[in-house]
Amino acid sequence: MKEDGHGLNLEFILDKAYQEKFLNKEEIIFLLSQREEEKIKQIYAAARMMRQKYFGQKIFMYGFIYFSTYCRNNCTFCLYRKENHALTRYRKNETEIMETAASLAASGVHLLDLTMGEDPEILKQHSEGYDQLLHMVRGVKKVSSLPLMISPGVVPSGFLGKLKEAGIDWYALYHETHNRALYAQLRLGQDYERRWQAKKQAHELGMLVEEGLLTGVGDTVDDVADSMFAMKKLGAEQVRVMSFVPQEETPMAHWDSPARIHEMLIIAVMRLLFPDRLIPASLDVDGIKGLQERLAAGANVVTSIIPPKSGLAGVSNNTLDIEDGNRTVPTINRVLEEVDLMPATQQEYHNWVCLSRGAVR
Numbered sequence: 001m002k003e004d005g006h007g008l009n010l011e012f013i014l015d016k017a018y019q020e021k022f023l024n025k026e027e028i029i030f031l032l033s034q035r036e037e038e039k040i041k042q043i044y045a046a047a048r049m050m051r052q053k054y055f056g057q058k059i060f061m062y063g064f065i066y067f068s069t070y071c072r073n074n075c076t077f078c079l080y081r082k083e084n085h086a087l088t089r090y091r092k093n094e095t096e097i098m099e100t101a102a103s104l105a106a107s108g109v110h111l112l113d114l115t116m117g118e119d120p121e122i123l124k125q126h127s128e129g130y131d132q133l134l135h136m137v138r139g140v141k142k143v144s145s146l147p148l149m150i151s152p153g154v155v156p157s158g159f160l161g162k163l164k165e166a167g168i169d170w171y172a173l174y175h176e177t178h179n180r181a182l183y184a185q186l187r188l189g190q191d192y193e194r195r196w197q198a199k200k201q202a203h204e205l206g207m208l209v210e211e212g213l214l215t216g217v218g219d220t221v222d223d224v225a226d227s228m229f230a231m232k233k234l235g236a237e238q239v240r241v242m243s244f245v246p247q248e249e250t251p252m253a254h255w256d257s258p259a260r261i262h263e264m265l266i267i268a269v270m271r272l273l274f275p276d277r278l279i280p281a282s283l284d285v286d287g288i289k290g291l292q293e294r295l296a297a298g299a300n301v302v303t304s305i306i307p308p309k310s311g312l313a314g315v316s317n318n319t320l321d322i323e324d325g326n327r328t329v330p331t332i333n334r335v336l337e338e339v340d341l342m343p344a345t346q347q348e349y350h351n352w353v354c355l356s357r358g359a360v361r
């Protein structure tokens with residue numbers, strides 16, 4: 001029975017999700033609005049069951065190399081926005097990047113995520129920056145032999161094609177929200193449509209695509225539900241959500257970080273709507289201590305693994321857990337073991353990427 005005295009029924013909705021029928025907006029909002037502990041537990045258990053169906057106990061791990069923190073953009077939520085002068089920025093040279101890539105690969109991660117601010121030195125049209133970036137990507141591919149993701153911001157389609165040729169498998173580009181008015185307040189002066197097209201172009205080129213949301217930035221459950229439909233339309237192979245973390249000297253410095261229930265329920269709902277896709281548990285929000293709850297909500301990738309002593313930063317928590325070695329594979333493995341999960345093999349990740357790429361083409 002669908003209806004109960006209050007309108008919608010949790011069992012009915014979860015049952016619909018088990019049958020892999022895409023939920024409607026009302027149902028998504030109903031799940032995202034639950035605050036009773038028992039009901040929330042039921043939603044997480046359903047999400048874990050769907051993860052189990054497609055991935056068993058296996059979890060993937062992504063190494064994170066934020067190689068340039070220079071940016072030409074001014075996102076209101078981000079520490080690295082152009083107008084933030086209270087920050088020491090870096091641009092890592094090729095030797096440093098290769099060393100980090102090799103050490104992350106040796107530590108057992110399944111993928112390397114090469115991330116940058118929209119560094120004008122690298123992205124300036126007709127500059128040497130493009131060639132240097134392509135050279136760097138080829139080098140990283142060679143020293144690591146791993147699948148690669150790039151998060152360079154919006155780049156022209158011709159350049160995306162070159163990145164693909166150089167060895168990039170994944171293009172990560174997050175809209176944060178699909179409420180256009182809110183988007184315009186967050187990603188100042190960045191065209192919504194152009195960002196969307198970049199992801200579609202990446203798919204057309206045969207790359208895998210990651211889409212992402214930011215929660216706690218003025219988004220409503222209605223907005224989040226709309227974003228689920230946008231993710232569905234895009235057919236993103238990896239979907240994520242991160243809780244906003246306030247950054248000093250930025251326009252949103254005085255905003256609170258949202259209660260984590262929002263992020264956890266969004267992860268669980270994503271798992272129910274996209275059971276066979278990859279969903280990160282980012283160490284960048286609450287560090288290693290936040291890993292268990294994200295896995296319990298249905299995530300199946302641990303992201304933002306950063307080696308200590310590399311001089312590399314995170315994004316939303318740019319130093320948390322890095323120097324004490326808590327964003328490393330051995331520490332993560334201990335957490336996985338505690339909750340009866342285990343790292344996937346390289347071959348398993350490789351197979352997933354190849355299969356999904358087959359579906360993109």
Ligand SMILES: C[S@@+](CC[C@H](N)C(=O)[O-])C[C@H]1O[C@@H](n2cnc3c(N)ncnc32)[C@H](O)[C@@H]1O
Nearest residue numbers: 077078116117118151153174243244245315316
């Ligand atoms: C720093 S950007 C790097 C890639 C590229 N510059 C871009 O914006 O596409 C990666 C993502 O980090 C997340 N992020 C940035 N600042 C954050 C904050 N203060 N709290 C939580 N997540 C944040 C956003 O979701 C953003 O899309």
Ligand SMILES: C[C@H](CCN)[C@@H](N)C(=O)O
Nearest residue numbers: 151172282284303304315
């Ligand atoms: C937001 C970042 C990813 C960029 N592709 C990274 N700090 C993470 O949490 O995985």
Ligand code: SF4
Nearest residue numbers: 071073075078081117
């Ligand atoms: S989110 Fe990305 S594009 Fe926006 S300011 Fe930060 S680094 Fe730049």
